[in-house]
Amino acid sequence: MKKKALLTSLLVTFLSVAMLLTYLVIEKILEKRNVAEKVDTLSAKNLVDLDSLPFSTPRDTKVILIFFNSTCDHCQQEAIDIKENISGFNKGAVVFFSSESLAAIRDFSTRSGLSAHSFVHFAKIDSEKLFDEFGVLSVPHTFIYNKERKLVKEFKGAAAAEAILKYF
Numbered sequence: 001m002k003k004k005a006l007l008t009s010l011l012v013t014f015l016s017v018a019m020l021l022t023y024l025v026i027e028k029i030l031e032k033r034n035v036a037e038k039v040d041t042l043s044a045k046n047l048v049d050l051d052s053l054p055f056s057t058p059r060d061t062k063v064i065l066i067f068f069n070s071t072c073d074h075c076q077q078e079a080i081d082i083k084e085n086i087s088g089f090n091k092g093a094v095v096f097f098s099s100e101s102l103a104a105i106r107d108f109s110t111r112s113g114l115s116a117h118s119f120v121h122f123a124k125i126d127s128e129k130l131f132d133e134f135g136v137l138s139v140p141h142t143f144i145y146n147k148e149r150k151l152v153k154e155f156k157g158a159a160a161a162e163a164i165l166k167y168f
Contacts, residue, residue, distance in 0.1 A: 046125040047097055050106050055095075055123045058061045060147055061090030062168055067141040069133065070100055070108040078110040082138040085161035090119050091168060097123040099130050106139060144168055 047055040057063045068075035079096070082089060096114070098105050100111040100123055109115040130137065142155040144167045153167040 005101050013064055014150045024027060046129040047095075047125050049121070050109070051104060052102065055121070057145075058093045062147055063088060063091070063145045063149075064092065064094045064164065064168060065145070066094070067130075067137050067139060068098050068108070069139045070098065070104045072139045076112075078140050078142075078158055078161075079108075079114060081161040082164075083113055085116075085165065086117060088165045089159070089168070090117070093119050094120045095123055097125050099125055099127045102138075109160040 005027050005150075043063055049055040055064075066075075066078070068079070070076075078149070082094065094114075094117075096105075096109070105122050105124055112119045115122060125133070127153075134141075138156055140155075142153075142164060143151060144153040144164065146152050155163070155165075
């Protein structure tokens with residue numbers, strides 16, 4: 001009798017754990033799909049410009065979004081590489097965005113020398129909104145959108161200006 005009760009409770013426990021794990025996996029898949037749908041189309045991304053005003057990407061133009069961190073060596077190198085090849089980027093908008101403070105973003109924009117170009121923009125996104133809009137991101141992380149605001153290419157990690165320009 002005790003063995004039967006023990007086996008029954010083990011079976012119930014096993015099935016409960018299996019159901020919980022299945023639920024968690026399905027929830028994670030749906031969450032990733034939701035983020036992927038948001039990333040696939042360029043829309044309002046909860047960005048603010050360096051004056052803390054809502055920032056929206058220019059309409060009817062290609063857009064490159066680059067998530068960066070001002071202390072990231074790869075991000076700094078990518079900015080240098082883009083600056084050295086800046087003439088190839090003037091056929092659209094380049095938006096560097098970060099979840100850092102506006103002061104850190106402003107400093108990065110000045111040090112990189114990219115803010116001198118009218119088609120290069122810098123913006124901030126709140127950390128909480130970052131995951132909702134883009135999921136988990138490494139730095140640098142580059143998204144390239146066409147004129148129809150559809151994702152053309154995504155680079156996870158450093159990308160050479162040459163590679164970015166192939167899709168821009």
